[in-house]
Amino acid sequence: MTIVKLPKKFRDICEDIRNGKEEAIEELNHYKPDHFMNQKLAVLAEVDYFNGRFAEGLEKDIKLLDYWDEWPHSNVYTEHVAAMGFAAVKLKRQDEIKKILLEKIHMIETNDDRPQHLKKSMIGYYQLINAYLETGIKGHRENGVLIHKNSEEYCPPETPSSLSLLKEQANRNDGKLLYLAFTKGEMEDFISVYQSSSDSPMWHYKALSVFYYMQEEEAALACIKKIAKQRLWFVSSATQVRPMSLFEHQLTYPFLSNEEQLQEILFAAIEQ
Structure with a gap:
């Protein structure tokens, strides 16, 4: 299958959708009928998910499972397959989606001309989502072994170190201080360091895990x-x-499941 290159007009329409222009969705539907059908479907699936239309998004992504080779980067399909897992659980369609993903795994294993490393990557991710559908835990892999434990959950240290000691160890390195505060410090100290020094998505996710542990929902x-x-x-x-x-982070699921909070997340994403 050939990677599809998107023309500037298509990309411009996508940018308008990304910026929250509702009329651009209709423009996308009418742009070059019978062309870029899978790419249009992917865009519309994303719109569905963030409008709370999880069944519609799921149906579109089921249709896309055979066509992810048209994208040059794997993270696009992993995001969509993760969303499928989320939607399947919410809609109580786990068994159906597990069966579909198992069929795709079998097809890739027996009748697929992709390079071996790509096949292995795709099969591994499908297995990861199927494990989530079966256990309710979005695990991870360590050295190729599937671990049925949510690695995102915060685990406070048994004997936390003082912030002054951590600052001394960090030697004025903000990144190192963040890491030390997260892994070895008091929760409140980590939050203080995070709020004063980081605007990185990685640390937003780490802070999310701490606030989630503390049951600080708004934070x-x-x-x-x-x-x-x-x-x-x-x-x-x-x-x-x-x-x-x-959707690749299970700690976000309670918020993506809440209609009002999902809308807040959407508005944050499209706000310019």
């Missing part, structure tokens, strides 16, 4: 909105019109 939601607003989720394809990478 956790604020971390997600910062990630959406930064738009670093739009890095691989013009079809990335919504912060789909959020």
Whole structure:
């Protein structure tokens, strides 16, 4: 299958959708009928998910499963497949989607001309989502082994170090101090360091895990909105019109499941 290159007009329409222009969705539907059908479907699926139309988004992504080779970067399909897992659980369609993904795994294993490393990567991710559908835990892989544990959950140190000691160890390195405060410090100290020194998505996710652990719902939601607003989720394809990478992080799921909070996240993403 050949990677599809998108013309400037298509990319411009996607940018308008990314910026929240509703009329651009209709423009996309009418742009070159019978051309770029899979790319249009991917864009519309993203719009569906962030408008709370999870069943519609899921149906579109089921149709796209055979066509992700048309994108040059794998993170686009991993985001969509993660969203499929989220939607399947929410809609209680786990068994159906597990069966579909197992069929895709079998097809890739037996009748697929992709390079071996790409096949292995895709199969591994499908297995990861199927494990989530079966256990409710979005695990991870360590040295090729599937671990049924959410690695995003915060685990406070048994004997936390003082902030003054951590600052001494960090030697004025802000990144090192953040790491030390997260792994070895008091939760309150990490939050203080995070709020004063970091605007990185990685640390927004780390802060989310801490606020989630502390049951600070509004603060956790604020971390997600910062990630959406930064738009670093739009890095691989013009079809990335919504912060789909959020679906790859299970700690975001309670917020993506809440209609009002989902809208807050969407507004943060499209706000200019």
